Amino acid sequence: MLIHPNDNVDVNLENGHKYSVCDIKKGEAVIKYGCPIGHATRDIAKGEHVHVHNLATNLSGNLTYTYTPFEAKTPTEGTARTFLGYRRKNGTVGIRNDIWIVNTVGCVNKISERLAALTGAFAFPHPFGCSQLGEDMRTTQKILAAMVNHPNAGGVLVLGLGCENNHVAAFREVLGEVDPARVKFLVCQDVEDEIAEGVRLIEELKAYAATFTREEIPVSALTVGLKCGGSDGYSGITANPLVGRFCDTLTAMGGSCLLTEVPEMFGAEHLLMARSKDRAVFDKTVDMVNGFKDYYKRHGQVVYENPSPGNKEGGITTLEEKSLGCVQKAGGSCVVDVLGYGEPATRQGLTLVNGPGNDLVAVTNLMAAGAHLILFTTGRGTPLGAPVPTVKISTNHALATRKQGWIDFDASPVLEGHALDDAFFELVLDVANGTQTANERLGYREISIFKDGVTL
Secondary structure (H helix, E strand, O other): OOOOOOOEEEEEOOOOOOOEOOOOOOOOOEEEEEEEEEEEEOOEOOOEEEEEOOOOOOOOOOOOOOOOOOOOOOOOOOOEEEEEEOOOOOOEEOOOEEEEEEEEOOHHHHHHHHHHHHHEEOOOOOOOOEOOOOOHHHHHHHHHHHHHHHOOEEEEEEEEEOOOOOOOOHHHHOOOOOOOOOOOEEEHHHHHOOHHHHHHHHHHHHHOOOOOOOOEEHHHHHEEEEEOOOOOOOOOOHHHHHHHHHHHHHHHHOEEEEEEOOOOOOOOOHHOOOOOOOOOHHHHHHHHHHHHHHHHHHHHOOOOOOHHEEEEHOOOOOOOHHHHHHHHHOOOOEEEEEEOOOOEEEEEEEEEEEEOOHHHHHHHHHHHHHHOOOEEEEEEOOOOOOOEEEEEEEEEEHHHHOOOOOOOEEOHHHHHHHOOHHHHHHEEEEHHHHHOOHHHOOOOOOOOOOOOOOEE
């Protein structure tokens, strides 16, 4: 399959790997998706397999970019599409009515897990909240505060130990004002029986959450996170473009999509920059991309230490190739904003979210930015889930067949010319309406917080 008429490699649909469609001289660019994905490290004959043995990245350090104005389309007004969500007292909207236990510190992980087992609430263990300094501590607090405020939670128990740096009083300063009926606090060192007290508070939260019922909400209120993990040679052909078309449809209706994984924009960032809403968004995108490269260099790492072994086995050779497939999840939508790590999304449309590509960190990041659910494309397969529903979309049929317990949607029929856009959009609305995803049915909900500092 030739993806773009300017490509000098095509994709074997049997294995997802690349093969040259013409002779390529040593040093010449290898073109896929209409863009360079690296250069030939030796002469490549027509029909030859193109992979790690004869293709290398072009990426190195920071780049200079030129701003070009982009004419954004205006969202369609008056769309009749709705979903059944929960409207909170502060005006926000959720698609679940869960009870969450949010720990201020990792020391109470097992207590939170025990409370979850006794009550049906959801616990999210993490190792942080103490022995952290400066920005690391502030980052932990921002992510945990975003969890407490997330509208998918009908009630939240904030669980602390009592002696941690991120003790409840300090965390409340970051958290700000909350509804005392929706958010309860428990400091384990302050009570004789933390389990009995935790169960009592969670039962109060469950009674409060039960006062909310689903109601029709305009689809423009929906925020969807975009993520890929365990990508393969089919990712940029089937699942990612499918998600990209969904992104274009949702944002055209006034809804919002969030794209993260900055290292997996390297080599394709120009495609996102070209769609910046204005010069300010362009400049923020440049700063985000080059800032993440600087982060790599501060730690003595090369910016192109990617793709993973699983990516390479699936047919992806260079970071440019991976990135060009990755950014297709964002379709052709206008980029309306760029967020720092842990910041909440405030604009309708497509927003870029600063953060790494690591699956656990990225889905947590998207949740914290406000995603009601996450569309997660995968060619290799993964069971993980975020605190919010995580829709797994298989890039190939073999995975969808082999891991039916993990996968929610098979995008592989795209290869045979089948139109899946309408069915996929309806699936996402079904999830927003309450249909459980595979990760929810299995109970796979996890968080991980980005760390870049000293631990005492």
